[in-house]
Amino acid sequence: xxxxxxxxxxxxxxxxxxxxxxxxxxxxxxxxxxxxxxxxxxxxxxxxxxxxxxxxxxxxxxxxxxxxxxxxxxxxxxxxxxxxxxxxxxxxxxxxxxxxxxxxxxx
Amino acid sequence: xxxxxxxxxxxxxxxxxxxxxxxxxxxxxxxxxxxxxxxxxxxxxxxxxxxxxxxxxxxxxxxxxxxxxxxxxxxxxxxxxxxxxxxxxxxxxxxxxxxxxxxxxxxxxxxxxxxxxxxxxxxxxxxxxxxxxxxxxxxxxxxxxxxxxxxxxxxxxxxxxxxxxxxxxxxxxxxxxxxxxxxxxxxxxxxxxxxxxxxxxxxxxxxxxxxxxxxxxxxxxxxxxxxxxxxxxxxxxxxxxxxxxxxxxxxxxxxxxxxxxxxxxxxxxxxxxxxxxxxxxxxxxxxxxxxxxxxxxxxxxxxxxxxxxxxxxxxxxxxxxxxxxxxxxxxxxxxxxxxxxxxxxxxxxxxxxxxxxxxxxxxxxxxx
Numbered sequence: 001x002x003x004x005x006x007x008x009x010x011x012x013x014x015x016x017x018x019x020x021x022x023x024x025x026x027x028x029x030x031x032x033x034x035x036x037x038x039x040x041x042x043x044x045x046x047x048x049x050x051x052x053x054x055x056x057x058x059x060x061x062x063x064x065x066x067x068x069x070x071x072x073x074x075x076x077x078x079x080x081x082x083x084x085x086x087x088x089x090x091x092x093x094x095x096x097x098x099x100x101x102x103x104x105x106x107x
Numbered sequence: 108x109x110x111x112x113x114x115x116x117x118x119x120x121x122x123x124x125x126x127x128x129x130x131x132x133x134x135x136x137x138x139x140x141x142x143x144x145x146x147x148x149x150x151x152x153x154x155x156x157x158x159x160x161x162x163x164x165x166x167x168x169x170x171x172x173x174x175x176x177x178x179x180x181x182x183x184x185x186x187x188x189x190x191x192x193x194x195x196x197x198x199x200x201x202x203x204x205x206x207x208x209x210x211x212x213x214x215x216x217x218x219x220x221x222x223x224x225x226x227x228x229x230x231x232x233x234x235x236x237x238x239x240x241x242x243x244x245x246x247x248x249x250x251x252x253x254x255x256x257x258x259x260x261x262x263x264x265x266x267x268x269x270x271x272x273x274x275x276x277x278x279x280x281x282x283x284x285x286x287x288x289x290x291x292x293x294x295x296x297x298x299x300x301x302x303x304x305x306x307x308x309x310x311x312x313x314x315x316x317x318x319x320x321x322x323x324x325x326x327x328x329x330x331x332x333x334x335x336x337x338x339x340x341x342x343x344x345x346x347x348x349x350x351x352x353x354x355x356x357x358x359x360x361x362x363x364x365x366x367x368x369x370x371x372x373x374x375x376x377x378x379x380x381x382x383x384x385x386x387x388x389x390x391x392x393x394x395x396x397x398x399x400x401x402x403x404x405x406x407x408x409x410x411x412x413x414x415x416x417x418x419x420x421x422x423x424x425x426x427x428x429x430x431x432x433x434x435x436x437x438x439x440x441x442x443x444x445x446x447x448x449x450x451x452x453x454x455x456x457x458x459x460x461x462x463x464x465x466x467x468x469x470x471x472x473x474x475x
Contacts, residue, residue: 051343052360067403078342078401097345098361103396104244104347 036081051098113307116314118148119437122270127449141284150408174443191269194359200258326425
């Protein structure tokens, strides 16, 4: 999996490939990856823009605390990419700003 | 002499007073316990709220309305002085009632205040149909809501930051991280111990629940007790809730904040699953679409409650120069504290409307 990621996979782990789709483009990940880890390993380090200033962000703490890896996963907005394991065929999108709450008018 | 006025407590009440006194030309130092303190200023809900305040105490209703009317200008001033937008919105607010008896009790409360104020107290009741026109997201089980046109909300964290920044920019000093252990009258005014020793001409007690301990040192009383409230914060979403309610509001940056508990549990600011689930359940009855929102954190915080829930303002006759300010509504009253109350603390005559706010009212009740 050659790419420009600054992350390298450990050599001592069995690598069972899994394909997910980020912004409709295939990303080859390994079984047991979190979505955030798979995206970082594939060189995607900008995965959302913030709700307040629109600044670019990517996965950071990888342990569920910082909420910087928010992604739309299989149609569900604002999921923490570091808390969700990859599944073959998963559709993932970057989060652009704040989520639109379905059914909400515009106050 | 270390400082002209010592303000004890660097929360919203203390900082509003310190900032206001500074505006009157006083040289002020704030003595703040630091981050170990129970800070209502960090945990509170951020409402600028008029509805329902001042039952059986019309002066408190008037005082609250005065503050609400001063807020827009106050927020502008803070933006200028501190470069911080406190996210003030005052579109009016809703108190939502799930059942008819709840609604009747709410209306009765507001009508009794209206009567006490000679009719000058704006609110209206909206039944579910009328409410739905204003807020389409309202749930079918909601009985109705009272709408108060003067209500609103701010971001309380930005408010505290703004007050700190403005106060410091204008030369105010803050001693953080040391608890004041003792205050006693001295020839110069007051000696204040916080590991070190400081001298001040005047002292203002603004330390929330800590006032109960400090007030007797200067001949005053502050019978305040903690009343816990728990708060949930949901993920940020695009703006959809225009009107704050007593329980639910969408903050300026998109998160939905939900709070709805009153618990007498002493000095314990934990959050608990039972109460959180009750709060969430009620919120979903009010706005069913909230069921789709993730809760990202929760906390407990301690309100500063006097026996009748109203503020205490006092000046000591035993130790002239010592004042006390304590209230549950540090956000709502921030504007009137910074712009009006400070003149009395600085030495002007007590405004007529404040006479009833002394802690002496509790002694009288005990005798009766």
